[in-house]
Amino acid sequence: MKMSEGVEWGLHCCLALAWLGDDTAVPTATLASAFDVPPHYLNKFLQALVRADILASSAGVKGGFRLAKRPEKITLLDVVTAIEGPEASFRCTEIRRRGAGVTARPSEFAMPCGIAIAMGRADAAWRRELAAQTVADLVKAAPPAGAERMRCWYAPRAR
Amino acid sequence: MKMSEGVEWGLHCCLALAWLGDDTAVPTATLASAFDVPPHYLNKFLQALVRADILASSAGVKGGFRLAKRPEKITLLDVVTAIEGPEASFRCTEIRRRGAGVTARPSEFAMPCGIAIAMGRADAAWRRELAAQTVADLVKAAPPAGAERMRCWYAPRAR
DNA sequence: GCGATGCTACTCGGATAAAAACTGTCCGAGTGGCATCGG
DNA sequence: CCGATGCCACTCGGACAGTTTTTATCCGAGTAGCATCGC
Numbered sequence: 001m002k003m004s005e006g007v008e009w010g011l012h013c014c015l016a017l018a019w020l021g022d023d024t025a026v027p028t029a030t031l032a033s034a035f036d037v038p039p040h041y042l043n044k045f046l047q048a049l050v051r052a053d054i055l056a057s058s059a060g061v062k063g064g065f066r067l068a069k070r071p072e073k074i075t076l077l078d079v080v081t082a083i084e085g086p087e088a089s090f091r092c093t094e095i096r097r098r099g100a101g102v103t104a105r106p107s108e109f110a111m112p113c114g115i116a117i118a119m120g121r122a123d124a125a126w127r128r129e130l131a132a133q134t135v136a137d138l139v140k141a142a143p144p145a146g147a148e149r150m151r152c153w154y155a156p157r158a159r
Numbered sequence: 160m161k162m163s164e165g166v167e168w169g170l171h172c173c174l175a176l177a178w179l180g181d182d183t184a185v186p187t188a189t190l191a192s193a194f195d196v197p198p199h200y201l202n203k204f205l206q207a208l209v210r211a212d213i214l215a216s217s218a219g220v221k222g223g224f225r226l227a228k229r230p231e232k233i234t235l236l237d238v239v240t241a242i243e244g245p246e247a248s249f250r251c252t253e254i255r256r257r258g259a260g261v262t263a264r265p266s267e268f269a270m271p272c273g274i275a276i277a278m279g280r281a282d283a284a285w286r287r288e289l290a291a292q293t294v295a296d297l298v299k300a301a302p303p304a305g306a307e308r309m310r311c312w313y314a315p316r317a318r
Numbered sequence: 319g320c321g322a323t324g325c326t327a328c329t330c331g332g333a334t335a336a337a338a339a340c341t342g343t344c345c346g347a348g349t350g351g352c353a354t355c356g357g
Numbered sequence: 358c359c360g361a362t363g364c365c366a367c368t369c370g371g372a373c374a375g376t377t378t379t380t381a382t383c384c385g386a387g388t389a390g391c392a393t394c395g396c
Contacts, residue, residue, distance in 0.1 A: 001160060001161065001162045001163065001243045001244075001248050002160070002246075002248060002250070002339085002379090003160045003248040003249045003250070004160065004379070004380090005252070005379095005380085006379095006380095007249065007278075008249070008250075008251065008252060008254060008274065009254065011274045012254055012255065012274065015274070025329095027328085027329065027330090028329085028330080029329095033258060033259045034258045034259060035254040035255070035257060035258045036254070036257040036258040036259070037254065038380085038381060038382080040381070040382055040383070041380065041381050041382075043330075043331080044331095044332095044380095044381090046330090047330080047331065047332085050330090050331095057329085057330060057331090058329080058330085058388090058389090059328085059329045059330055059331095059386095059387060059388045059389075060327095060328070060329060060330095060387085060388045060389030060390070061326090061327060061328045061329070061388080061389055061390055061391090062328085062329090062389070062390075063328075063329045063330070063388075063389075064329075064330090065330090076277055076278070076281070084160045087161075089160050089161060089162040089248070090162045090166065090167070091161070091162070091167075092167065093164065093167060095167060095168065095171055095194040095195070095196065096171065096194070096305070098194060098195040099192060099193045099194045099195040100192045100193060100195070100312070108302055108304045108305060108308075111302065114297050114300040114301045115167065115170045115171065115174070115297060117300070118235055118292050118296070118297065118300075119166075119235070119289075121288055121292075122235070122285050122286075122288035122289045123285070125284045125285055125287070125288040126281050126282070126284055126285035126288075127281075128284070129280055129281035129284040129285075130278075130281045133277050133280075137277070138273050138274060138277065141273040141276070141277075142273045143267055143270065145267045146255070146267060149267075153259070161340090161378080163340070163341090164340090164341080165340095165341095184368095186367085186368065186369090187368085187369080188368095197341085197342055197343080199342070199343055199344070200341065200342050200343075202369075202370080203341095203342090203370095203371090205369090206369080206370065206371085209369090209370095216368085216369060216370090217349090217350090217368080217369085218347095218348060218349045218350070218367085218368050218369055218370095219348085219349045219350030219351070219366095219367070219368060219369095220349080220350055220351055220352090220365090220366060220367045220368070221350070221351075221367085221368090222349075222350075222367075222368045222369070223368075223369090224369090319396105320395105320396085321394105321395090321396085322393105322394090322395085322396095323392105323393085323394080323395095324391105324392095324393080324394090325390105325391085325392085325393090326389105326390095326391085326392095327388105327389100327390090327391100328387105328388090328389090328390095329386105329387085329388075329389090330385105330386090330387080330388095331384105331385090331386080331387095332383105332384100332385090332386100333382105333383090333384090333385095334381105334382080334383070334384095335380105335381085335382075335383090336379105336380080336381070336382090337378105337379080337380065337381085338377105338378085338379070338380080339376105339377090339378075339379080340375105340376085340377075340378080340379105341374105341375080341376070341377080342373105342374085342375075342376090343372105343373080343374075343375090344371105344372085344373070344374095345370105345371100345372085345373095346369105346370090346371090346372095347368105347369090347370080347371100348367105348368085348369080348370095349366105349367090349368075349369095350365105350366100350367090350368090351364105351365095351366090351367095352363105352364090352365090352366100353362105353363095353364085353365100354361105354362085354363080354364090355360105355361090355362080355363095356359105356360090356361080356362095357358105357359085357360085357361095
């Protein structure tokens with residue numbers, strides 16, 4: 001059960017875009033060099049964030065990505081869901097119904113599988129915690145030096 | 160981020176063993192036929208549960224698996240950790256330090272990455288919820304008919 | 319001088335290969351029960 | 358009849374392929390800015 005690296009990349013990109021402000025579009029190559037990750041692969045995840053309406057993309061010579069909404073409106077759950085997909089990590093395949101021990105007794109299986117309920121409870125707690133934090137919270141928690149450095153580094157690259 | 164099927168299988172096996180009682184050892188083949196899963200593959204996960212001291216195995220002609228401790232002492236987190244491994248799903252690779260924008264400023268990175276903290280908080284909530292439930296709770300939540308059916312099905316196979 | 323127009327360089331976007339992890343399968347080492355044999 | 362002993366079938370345990378998901382890469386469609394040309 002390993003989460004994709006794209007989640008970490010996507011969150012860092014969102015934080016960087018929040019630092020740089022709403023009016024600057026940053027292309028994939030610039031973000032990739034900022035974190036030293038494969039540009040074309042990073043692009044894949046940025047596309048997923050655009051599809052989820054977290055980022056907005058613009059084409060052309062001064063194009064790139066920017067946040068599609070205010071940082072307070074982007075939860076960590078939004079980013080994770082956009083990249084990892086909406087399904088829960090645990091998926092009940094109803095093995096209790098298969099197998100030799102079952103003799104067609106539908107009433108017993110009217111109520112959902114207790115194991116699935118228990119795992120779903122943990123998954124809900126996980127999502128609740130993720131939904132409680134936004135990109136704006138990341139901005140507040142991070143040291144101001146990071147934002148300053150990112151701006152100073154980006155400035156000469158913007159034209 | 161998909162969890163292994165082995166978690167579901169392992170939990171159902173623990174529940175079945177709790178139903179059958181402490182004094183009967185159930186071999187892999189029997190458990191596999193109860194859920195219609197590949198026997199040799201299921202064995203792999205049962206071995207992991209033995210290594211984690213959740214199940215106890217006995218060899219020989221009447222051997223098999225049984226619970227290594229009382230159901231109240233086995234949390235869902237124990238089972239998940241035994242099969243999925245102890246690592247968190249999100250792993251911070253510190254990409255903030257790599258990349259062209261960094262100019263060797265160790266003081267800024269003395270404090271841990273805020274994104275890792277946020278994700279770790281969600282992971283902790285998930286584990287807390289899993290640790291709060293035991294196999295004994297599964298037994299109580301499940302309908303009694305299930306236990307009865309399992310016992311009736313297993314009885315003629317025991318010698 | 320001013321506006322329209324064509325071009326060019328740059329961007330995103332999705333389709334295409336390599337790698338890793340998960341899934342599934344197999345056979346060997348070891349052990350406990352059971353029948354046999356001896357007393 | 359009772360106990361010791363050897364055998365054998367059955368078990369777990371770890372090592373070996375197949376398949377799906379993840380990772381990484383590439384090239385094409387489209388667009389915005391800019392220089393050029395005409396008025």
